[in-house]
Amino acid sequence: MSLRDANPSNPARPKRVALVIANPATSTTTGWPVGFWWSELTHPYAEFREAGYEVEVFSPAGGACEADAMSDPRDASGYSATDLVSMGFIHTPALAALVADTPPVAAIDVDRFDAIVVAGGQAPMFSFEDATDLHAKFAAFYEAGKVACALCHGTAVLRYARLSSGEPLVRGKTVTGFANVEEDFADEAVWGMGAMPRGRHLMPWRVEDALRELGANYVQAGLWRSFAVRDGNLVTGQQNFSGAETARLVIETLGR
Numbered sequence: 282m283s284l285r286d287a288n289p290s291n292p293a294r295p296k297r298v299a300l301v302i303a304n305p306a307t308s309t310t311t312g313w314p315v316g317f318w319w320s321e322l323t324h325p326y327a328e329f330r331e332a333g334y335e336v337e338v339f340s341p342a343g344g345a346c347e348a349d350a351m352s353d354p355r356d357a358s359g360y361s362a363t364d365l366v367s368m369g370f371i372h373t374p375a376l377a378a379l380v381a382d383t384p385p386v387a388a389i390d391v392d393r394f395d396a397i398v399v400a401g402g403q404a405p406m407f408s409f410e411d412a413t414d415l416h417a418k419f420a421a422f423y424e425a426g427k428v429a430c431a432l433c434h435g436t437a438v439l440r441y442a443r444l445s446s447g448e449p450l451v452r453g454k455t456v457t458g459f460a461n462v463e464e465d466f467a468d469e470a471v472w473g474m475g476a477m478p479r480g481r482h483l484m485p486w487r488v489e490d491a492l493r494e495l496g497a498n499y500v501q502a503g504l505w506r507s508f509a510v511r512d513g514n515l516v517t518g519q520q521n522f523s524g525a526e527t528a529r530l531v532i533e534t535l536g537r
Contacts, residue, residue, distance in 0.1 A: 300337065394427065395428065440486075455500060
């Protein structure tokens, strides 16, 4: 019995979510390969499926995607070793295949979906500026009155998304995203490893600063606290520990 069968919210028309993960990129600050963050895909995916939703995984350019190493429960760092949700996803062939060959964001038919959810990881900070199809689709969902959601560094999309009027989508909205205090923590960790000269930042720019500069009311719940906020049909999550809470807020908005 599938999760959808166990949770028949509306068998005739289940809610549908387009879940976007970042394509692989190279950090311009460290030279490291960067990608999406596993828990920001897997935890929302699990919540949506439990609610009976259909979920399709996309990426800006399409093709195979790679996760940030420290988000993998199998990574030697042990940072995500307790993330059993991601471990289960990775070891389920049908689910792992969703990451191995993603359709491009340009293929998303807005009319078919009820929400777009953009996951984070490090790659969005280096690659989303050029992801113009993603900017347009995100704004299209929002202007159609559908849920437009971004999580952690996935909120980088809000720096670029514009309404049809040309106004920044985020202007005047209450939002969250990866906080400056969390960027400071990450910088200190990398400096402590000797992997980057002290004073150089891990990220080329900061979500909190950029969103404030665009006229958003940026809020956060503190260092590594799970947090999500909704402003109308715009939903945002603070960081990688906020995936499930962000998905639940989307479900609360859409219903079952």
